Amino acid sequence: MPRAFITGITGQDGQHLAEFLHAKGYEVFGMVKGQNNPKFTAMRDEFPYVEPVPGDLADLPSLVKALDFAQPDEVYNLGAISFVALSFNQAELTANITGLGVLRMLEAVRMVGGAQHNPIRFYQASSSEMFGKVRETPQTERTPFHPRSPYGCAKVFGHDIVVNYRESYGLYACSGILFNHEGPRRGLEFVTRKVTNSVARIKLGLQQEIVMGDLEPQRDWGYAGDYVRAMWLMLQQDQPDDYVVATGETHSIRELLDRAFAEIGVDDWAPYVRQDPKFFRPAEVDLLIGDSSKARERLGWKPEVDFPALVKMMVAHDLEVEAARLNR
Ligand code: NAP
DSSP: OOEEEEESTTSHHHHHHHHHHHHTTOEEEEEEOSSSOHHHHHHTTTOTTEEEEEOOTTOHHHHHHHHHHHOOSEEEEOOSOOOHHHHHHSHHHHIIIIIIHHHHHHHHHHHHOEETTEEOEEEEEEEGGGTOSOSSSSBOTTSOOOOOSHHHHHHHHHHHHHHHHHHHHOOEEEEEEEOOEEOTTSOTTSHHHHHHHHHHHHHTTSOSOEEESOSOOEEOOEEHHHHHHHHHHHTTSSSOOOEEEOOSOOEEHHHHHHHHHHHTTOSOOGGGEEEOGGGSOSSOOOBOOBOOHHIIIIIOOOOOSOHHHHHHHHHHHHHHHHHHHHHO
C-alpha cells in the first residue's frame, strides 16, 4: 500500500487529495497543527481513514518527526497561509509559513529520505499569484514571476527553493503552478465561496447584501477535484518537473456574480451588491489565464468541470447547507 503524507489536510485541497488518494489505495497521513484543531475534529467523520500526525510548518523538528512516523512514499506540501488579503496584514507570518515552510519541509524530506531504491517524492503547491503583474498572456511555466502580494512573494521563494533542491540534491521534487481552483470546500473568506454562500443566504432571506471589493479582476477558475488529480500525476512521472495547471479560460468577478445570481433567478444583482474600499487589495492582480499545454500533453491531464458548472455546484451546495442550518 503506497503511503502519502499531506500538509494542509484541513484545507480545501487537502480534503480533495485525501479522498482521491484513498480511492487509489493509499494510506493517507495528514499533518494537523495546534493542540486541538477544530477544523480537523470537524472533518474526522468524513475522513476516518486519514491518520493525523502533529506538526507545524514553522517547526522543523516537528516535520522530521512527522515524516519519520509516516514513512511516506509521497509528500504533498499544501499547508500555507493561503489568503492573499491576510498576507498583506501578516506578511512576516506568511513569509515564514508559506515561504520558509517549504524549505523546512524539503530539509525534513532530505533528513528522512525514504528507502534508497524508493526516495520520497515531493509536491509543492505553487500558485498563479506568482505571475502577479503578468509579463505575458497566457502564462506558462516559462513566464517570469512578478508577485503582487506577500503571499505571491512567499510562493516564489517556495517555488525557487524546490527547483534549487531538485538541482542541488537530486530530490524528486515538483511544483504545480496551480491557477485558482474552487469548490464547495473552499473557505468562506475566498471570493468565489463568499459570493456563492451569500447568494444562497440572500435567496433564503438570511442576508440582505454582499459587500465586495474590486469586481474587475479576472481569474482562471477551475474545480479543486480536477486539480488534485494533476498533483498526483506529477509524482508518477519518470522525471520531476514543474507544471502549470489551469483551464485556459478567464472570468471577472463581475461574471462570477452574474452566474451565481442567475442560479437563484436574479438577473439584476446591483441592489444586492455594495463595494467597500476595505476589500480592495493594496496591489491587485488584474488578469490571470494559464496555458496548461505541458500538463495536458505530458500528464494527460485536463479539467472536467467548467466555470458555469463550478458556480452551479457551489451555489447548490450552499443552498443545501444554509437551508439545513435554517431548519435545525
Ligand atoms: P486552504 O484551504 O487555505 O488550506 C491551507 C492549509 O494550510 C490548512 O489546512 C491550514 O491548516 C494549513 N496551515 C496553515 N498554517 C500552517 C502551519 N503553520 N503549519 C501547517 N499547516 C498550516 O488552502 P487550499 O485552497 O487547500 O490550497 C492548498 C495549497 O495550494 C496552499 O498552499 C495554497 O496556497 C495553494 N494554492 C491554492 C490555490 C487555490 O486556488 N485553492 C491556487 C494555487 C495554490 P489549519 O486549517 O489548521 O489552519
